Amino acid sequence: MTRARVAAAVAGLTTALLLQATLVAPVSAPWPVSLPAVLVAVIALVDGPPTGMAFGFATGLTADLGSQHPAGVLALCWLGVGLLCGLLADRRGVRRDALVAGSVCGLASVAATVLFVVVRSPGSLADAITYAVPAALGDALLALLLIPLVRRMLRTESLRAPHPVYTELTVGARYG
């Protein structure tokens, strides 16, 4: 884990949360579209499960602490987003990856709402299920914009993963 990667992660996390609160959430309401969740998904798709999990947990916890519900709910859900997207990554087609990101983020938002209801925070399950598909489409659209950007950034010399060998090799071996 290099210093440049940590700095880039913090910058990305803050930007995503601020844009979500001031631009994406107001414009997309009442669809539960989430830019930070999409960023987690895209980073996991590009960089694999470990980075995805760590970034998802950190972003989720910050978002949790910045809102009313108990901390840990979004951390748990976005940890799952990082994990799933890391596992399902294809890394070649942009459109397939965007679809994966959209559907995983849509699932995560339903899961988060279930948890909100369990811990008695604001949120209605009926709304979450009604809006799950449009929200997933919105997420996929955001992912379509983010994937090329994140790919380019994470493949520069200073932000490259320190040990790219393992995941690249297995992918290479499986697809011949």
Added chain:
Amino acid sequence: MRRLTRRQRIAAALLAVVALCFITLDLGGGALRDAHSGVRGALGSLYRGTDVVVGPARRWMEGVPSAGSQQSTIDQLRGENARLRGRIAALEAEQRTSGQLARLQRAADGTGRRLLPARVVGYGPGQGFDWTVTLDAGSSDGVRDGQTVTDGAGLVGRVLHADSATSVVLLAADPGSGVGARDLRTGEIGVATGLGADGFSFRPLNPDAVVRVGDRLVTGPNGASSYVSGIDVGTVQSVRRSADGTTRAAVHPTASPTAVDLVAVVLAADAAGSLAEPGRR
């Protein structure tokens, strides 16, 4: 589909356990209250800065779906209508209570409210819309926890936390929370339960009370409600009587819960429900 190594699996499980610990800690008590308010305050001040840059873009994008349909004129007229209706409602309410007030030798002072204008600078940072908004006014402007927020015509919500420069408002339509409300036509009181984007569901306390389509609801007596009384909640759209005799009415909110921008915080109100500083509105 790739697989995780053993170490990665352990790390995933560990992080999940940590997240569950956080949830239990936060549910159990105030262990994380300082962390919450610290992060909320920091993000709140960042929202103010970000809103200066993206605010115009957001307002433009919110206008795109209705562009070309003269929506802005309609909205303006609607707002004007709502304001005038609000004034009529206040007059009606005053007429109805003035007799009682005279008997009680109290000044009829239902309109003297001190309002602090504020602008919505952020929604929740997590996902979509979690029924809270952040305002650009805080405790240094006189905002305190629990104060009522209106948009000039209708009820918006109440202040959950006031930080120094920003405050977080829980919207009244938040699913599951209740507002003490009064039917203006009959004077019957009841509870209006939030239904999210659909508005409210009103249930009168007296099961025999007659609720009609078109009845207007205002926030009720202060004892049953954490809101300042006499603020417009919404209009009854449909009424359903179930077999066991209970009445439920669907209420269309006066202030749209998902389209709040400029709002006002009601600053001064004493516990008895008459408002402290008379004169200004």
